[in-house]
Amino acid sequence: MDLKVIQPGALNRPEPQTPIFPKVGIVGLGLIGGSIAIAARQLWPASLVIGVDNKDVLETAMRLHAIDVAADDPYVLAEADLVILAAPVRQNIELLAALDENVTQPAVITDVGSTKRAIVDAARELPPRFTFIGGHPLGGAAKGGLENARPDLFTGRPWLLTPTRDNGEAIEKLTAFVKALGADPRVVDVATHDRLLAFLSHLPQLTASALMHVVGNAVGAQGLGLSGKGLADTTRLASSPPEIWRDIAATNADEIGPALDELIRVLQDLRRDLPQGDKLADVFTDAADWRRTLKP
């Protein structure tokens, strides 16, 4: 009988593939950037994953085998053929301006930020050797940071892409890259992205944080000791890192504003209607219908 020696874990490891981008530079190794790095190293052992962040984060990244090359200066991106900006939105916009002096080769540039109009506008100033395609992997987790990064973070989740001009083969290569990470790439219009995300993500985030702030200060630690799964679920997003959300709010204020106005209007209606409950029954019934269409 012919016995094959199988290394532990080998069955679950994907077959090594020819890299779509031989040199992948990732600036910002948080939950998203870190997860992309780990996944890319597993998928394409022949590719080079270059990580840029501060020294503490880089140390963790090397310890987790998330990257091949670590530097706290973007000059290491010189030969990258894909650069992924994975810092908070306004830092990504500043990083764009520094690409010309650091990346010497033609390269595809993308980002993973939660708003798209501001960075897409800024990317119009890039020299023609760069092709910028905005990106936004949906999903994530309430707990950010490199220590929560994992290669399957994007599995089955949409990854929105916002190409804005004729990108030649760049969009095809980026789409293949995103698919290889397990995500479901979808091309959307930049303005549609920002409006949609204002409702799907930014409004729930602001609501969860405002609610936790109000409830915590009203009842204190002792009162919170009596709270249950309902409050915990509704406020889970309130754990999100403030620094990311400051940038999102600033770069999508004109879409988040009207979404907040609409929520405030409905809350004011409910407040007026508390003793009768007619409007409340309407809103609750409609909300329960929508909620049934979401995953549990």
Added chain:
Amino acid sequence: MDLKVIQPGALNRPEPQTPIFPKVGIVGLGLIGGSIAIAARQLWPASLVIGVDNKDVLETAMRLHAIDVAADDPYVLAEADLVILAAPVRQNIELLAALDENVTQPAVITDVGSTKRAIVDAARELPPRFTFIGGHPLGGAAKGGLENARPDLFTGRPWLLTPTRDNGEAIEKLTAFVKALGADPRVVDVATHDRLLAFLSHLPQLTASALMHVVGNAVGAQGLGLSGKGLADTTRLASSPPEIWRDIAATNADEIGPALDELIRVLQDLRRDLPQGDKLADVFTDAADWRRTLKP
């Protein structure tokens, strides 16, 4: 060797105990009433669990072996020594008025409603053979109804009790009953209860329903298809049954109103501050601190 024959599941079954209340009447066999019924039958096989609800629910209750006696008329409560009102709050208040003609013996009366002032006020009219002690088991689940009832629903969860006068041994017996169900009984003042719950439960519920209503109508089914865990968590409570919440809102409007005002005020602050993000960073940081004190 001496072999004992152990029936499947017998090891997990609690030892039969002497019933604290030999005849337990439960009016309203939803998630809470149904879970109490199932737990009581398992704990005290010698006690009689009498269920009152409409015929459809009673049929399900009999099929689930949740009750011993089923009737759609409260006359079956004649000999009950504990009556638990587990319908929506305003129905419980109406049921109180009918107890005098139906329950002929001295009895302890309690309820499981989410507001306490209204029913405690109404209970002052009860004849002296009845001892009313308001009750409120915290916890529950987003999915209501008898089909989701389970005997361990109360395990480790607080069960608030609001005695209002000298109750003799009634409070001791009810406390023992609640403890036997696995809950953690705690005596609280009626007004404190309603204020605390306005923030811990009623405000999150209204917020979750308002948010789901606004987001669903803004982005539609196709947009919701792109939503993730964040929106799902924040709106999980929106599945709650509207009929229960209409009664809660009506009987706690004066406490929920100011809580809603406070949330609206914070949301308005955030809306004004979106481009700067200073207030936003404050609220987010404070909220993240409070959120860390809750269970994940």
